[in-house]
Every structure is written in structure tokens, then in C-alpha cells.
Amino acid sequence: MNEFELRREKLFNSLPDFSLALVYSGVSKICSEDEFYPFEANRNFFYLTGIEQENSILMLVKAPGEKRTYLFLDEYNELKERWTGKKLRYDDAKEISGVSNIYSNNTFKSMLEMGLGKEDNPYGHIDTVFLDLSDELKIGNNLSTQIYKGQLLEQYPELKIENVYPLIVELRLVKSPYEVAQLEEAIAATSTGINDLLSFMRPGFYEHELADRFEYYGKSHGRRKLSFETIIATGKDATVLHHPITQQVRQIEINDLILFDLGYKHNGYCADISRTYPINGVFSGKQKEIYEVVLACNKAVINYIKPGLTIADLQSYTIDFLKEQCRNRKLIEKDEDILKYYIHSVSHFLGIDTHDVGNRSRKLVPGNVITVEPGLYFVEDGIGVRIEDDVLVTEDGARCLSKCIKKEVEDVEKLLRSRK
Ligand SMILES: [Mn+2]
Structure with missing residues (x-):
């Protein structure tokens, strides 16, 4: 069969x-x-x-x-x-x-x-x-x-x-080994497209030029379709979650963070990846502080995932985590302020639709594939950070399918230094 x-x-x-x-x-x-x-x-x-x-x-x-x-x-x-x-x-x-x-x-x-x-x-x-x-x-x-x-x-x-x-x-909710393999291929292709983007991006470029480049790279390497319209957002634009291509008209500045949320498909299966990198190759002051909180949260949620939990459970875990970390680092004053800076859901199902079938109150089972994408958006500082991985729910936890795309501060800075 x-x-x-x-x-x-x-x-x-x-x-x-x-x-x-x-x-x-x-x-x-x-x-x-x-x-x-x-x-x-x-x-x-x-x-x-x-x-x-x-x-x-x-x-x-x-x-x-x-x-x-x-x-x-x-x-x-x-x-x-x-x-x-x-x-x-x-x-x-x-x-x-x-x-x-x-x-x-x-x-x-x-x-x-x-x-x-x-x-x-x-x-x-x-x-x-x-x-x-x-x-x-x-x-x-x-x-x-x-x-x-x-x-x-x-x-x-x-x-x-x-x-x-x-x-x-x-x-559709429970992915077969074939489906997981297609998602892994989609993620591997997306990773290559991201590397191309990193070697291409320079201050002075317009955001949409990078989105266009990512699309062109996919088309010229296997006629790949985008999973969804590419989001390239720099500086304060990164505080808009789905910064649309028609508004990607900002010119990139040397001290910006760039947030990209993008993916290619493979045989119909959608990768959905977000990363936030410093244009000049080094995270500075508050950028780094916010980035470290989001990264810690991303990793903590992936560790927390196991069958039986719901996406709603992951969401409340995320809010508690971000709240505590932000309070400790004095990024927020009052607990309830966290909802001003974190305004979306941490996960959605992923598959042949980017926002795949399945709702937030469904108990996770092995074979589910979901995103993990905490973010923090400080409008007044013009800083938006989101780190999104694609994750397979397993018998006893979760396996991150997008490990190949760098997210540790040191690794990111090293990667950016090594660009041609
Ligand atoms: Mn997503």
C-alpha cells in the first residue's frame, strides 16, 4: 500500500x-x-x-x-x-x-x-x-x-x-514516519535558504529585498513553494507579528535585530521557522537580555512537552515562565504586564497547513507536530524577538526537528562572524 x-x-x-x-x-x-x-x-x-x-x-x-x-x-x-x-x-x-x-x-x-x-x-x-x-x-x-x-x-x-x-x-493530526520525513526535508531546505539570506543581508537593504531573496532562492533551488508569505521585520517592525510584505519597506540599520519567520514546503509539508539575529553580528545590551529570556523559554517549553498536555497548557507554562524571567531581569514591573509584551500563542499544529488542523484544547499524542514559538515585543524599545522551532511529540517528550538552525547566542554570533 x-x-x-x-x-x-x-x-x-x-x-x-x-x-x-x-x-x-x-x-x-x-x-x-x-x-x-x-x-x-x-x-x-x-x-x-x-x-x-x-x-x-x-x-x-x-x-x-x-x-x-x-x-x-x-x-x-x-x-x-x-x-x-x-x-x-x-x-x-x-x-x-x-x-x-x-x-x-x-x-x-x-x-x-x-x-x-x-x-x-x-x-x-x-x-x-x-x-x-x-x-x-x-x-x-x-x-x-x-x-x-x-x-x-x-x-x-x-x-x-x-x-x-x-x-x-x-x-492528519498524527504524522506517519513518511510525513515526519517530509517535514524534516522542508526544514533542511529552509535552513539552506536561511544561510543564503545571512550571507546576503547587509545594512542598507530593504526588508522586502530579503523576503524576495528567500523566495527566489527557494524557487531556484528545487522550485520550492513558500509555506506562507515571508516575514522579514527589522527594528521596531519586529513588534508587528505578521509584518506584511507590502509594508516591508524599512531600510536595515547596522544595529538592528532582524526577525524572520519563514519556511519552504516539501511535497506539501510546511516548515515554519522564526529566528532573530543581530545584523552587525553581536547582540547588544537589552537586545541580548530579551533574546536570552525568549531562548530560555523556547528550550524550557520544548523540554516540558509530553503526551497528555494541551497547547493551552503550554501557553500557560510560557506565560508563567516569561513573567518570572522578565520580572527577575526587571524587564517588567508587574506580573500582569507580561501580556503587553507577549501577545500570541506559543504553539500551533504543523503539517500540510502551516496552521494545521487541531485546536489548543486537544491532548497531545506521539506523532503530533507543533511549533514552539515564544516571543517578546517591546514596542517602546523597538525590539521584537521570536524563536520558533518545529517539534515532534514523542512517547516520552518531544524531539526538535529544527535543531540545525542556530539559536544559542554564541552559535549565532559565531555563524554571523563566519559569513563571507
Ligand atoms: Mn508559526
Whole structure:
């Protein structure tokens, strides 16, 4: 079984008998007139098939002793391909996804009707259809799965319609060895991109030039996609958490700290890394003090992680840790002031989405991958520091996947000194 077959097998196990699940890749969204946003396949569809082509549908049918998988794709059309380029050939789609029953999406409607029909139905009576009912998923012009649900109920009033999304969330949360390896590759590539950035950055450059450089480096080394829009923030700009590319217009100064929050993807898996480095190669006075608190916190949280805790637990641990350290170093006067300087969450799940499925009240289990990203932002000093690693939850703790990217003060300063 290939990786995607294994995932579908797990989903089959959580479906009841006499049910049918439909998972859509979705269609491109219109930006304006006949201009479309770049297409991104629905991540649940990608997770179950490895395919990223629009207008594709996965259908799973489960009956006693029976598990059938169908994939519906655009069919070969010579004229269309003259306009918009090649579509996946069915053999290639089979190779990627491991699905052997591949049909034209023109036959989907009649195949579905056969599956839901009461007469001559090879599966007996299907009573439940599972749809991915996420709001943002578009499966046709002006057609969401919510609207489609209504249409199905009109046609089959006795049908039960359930949401397949939560079932897929359960699977996506626990990463297989294959998935951990993809994340490690994404992180290794990101590390190379960071090294390139470090040898490139100089005072006088504009922030966006570094973001552009990181993107260009990824594109020219393996046509990598960004996990998300690159954040390059220097000086006071680093106190804005998601300093947007359109505002990355500050010119870098010699005594600045530079905060970067960035990542490349590998086979769809997202690295998400933040580091904060001194442009001139040495942390000074208050910069160093704040950096040391955030670094200590980053390491303490990674040490603290173990199965059974929630992200909410990690968050309260982080707040307590930062509070105490900042008070001891006289960075804050009153305990409650910490929430002025630390204003976000310490972790989120990571995977084929940068902010992957799973919420903060879920108990961590081995195989979860989360970020650990404490930060402190002193607006009045123009200092923002965030240190973010990607971490795998293990049986007895956690393994940091992004160790290769330097964060100890000495190591960072040595690294920056060694730049060409
Ligand atoms: Mn993050």
C-alpha cells in the first residue's frame, strides 16, 4: 500500500457501513472577471490522494465486506490542453494516488446516483453521505459543499449527511514516519535558504529585498513553494507579528535585530521557522537580555512537552515562565504586564497547513507536530524577538526537528562572524 492508500484505509475504518464519502479538490476561485487566484487543492483531498488538480473528486463507498475507491478527474481534451496545458493522465494519477478506478468527472453524477439508488445497487442501501463541509471549499461556480448538501437532500430526502472533516482531522493530526520525513526535508531546505539570506543581508537593504531573496532562492533551488508569505521585520517592525510584505519597506540599520519567520514546503509539508539575529553580528545590551529570556523559554517549553498536555497548557507554562524571567531581569514591573509584551500563542499544529488542523484544547499524542514559538515585543524599545522551532511529540517528550538552525547566542554570533 502506498502512503495515500494507508490514509484512505484509516478513513475507511472510521466510516460506518452503508456510507459513502466524497472529498473534493475544489475549483479555482475567481479573483476578478476571468482572472483566477492560483489554484490550491483542498488539503483534505490532497492528504487522501496526493493529487493537486482541480475538479477532482474522491469517492469512498463502504458496505459490509466492501470498500471501494473511485477517483474522478478531468478527461483528456486536446483542444482544452492547447489553451491551458496538460492535465494528469489517468495512469499518472493512479501511480500517485494508488487508486485504480479512475473515471472522467463527467460520469461522476451518474455513478453517484447508482451508488445512492435503491434499485440494482451493488452496495445495498447507502444511507449516509459524508461531505467535507468546510466553509471555504468551492466545488463549482457558486457551489459550496453546504449548498450541495441541500441539493442532495432535495433529491434524496431520507439521506443522512455527515461531515467527513472531523474524521480526517483525526488522521492528519498524527504524522506517519513518511510525513515526519517530509517535514524534516522542508526544514533542511529552509535552513539552506536561511544561510543564503545571512550571507546576503547587509545594512542598507530593504526588508522586502530579503523576503524576495528567500523566495527566489527557494524557487531556484528545487522550485520550492513558500509555506506562507515571508516575514522579514527589522527594528521596531519586529513588534508587528505578521509584518506584511507590502509594508516591508524599512531600510536595515547596522544595529538592528532582524526577525524572520519563514519556511519552504516539501511535497506539501510546511516548515515554519522564526529566528532573530543581530545584523552587525553581536547582540547588544537589552537586545541580548530579551533574546536570552525568549531562548530560555523556547528550550524550557520544548523540554516540558509530553503526551497528555494541551497547547493551552503550554501557553500557560510560557506565560508563567516569561513573567518570572522578565520580572527577575526587571524587564517588567508587574506580573500582569507580561501580556503587553507577549501577545500570541506559543504553539500551533504543523503539517500540510502551516496552521494545521487541531485546536489548543486537544491532548497531545506521539506523532503530533507543533511549533514552539515564544516571543517578546517591546514596542517602546523597538525590539521584537521570536524563536520558533518545529517539534515532534514523542512517547516520552518531544524531539526538535529544527535543531540545525542556530539559536544559542554564541552559535549565532559565531555563524554571523563566519559569513563571507
Ligand atoms: Mn508559526
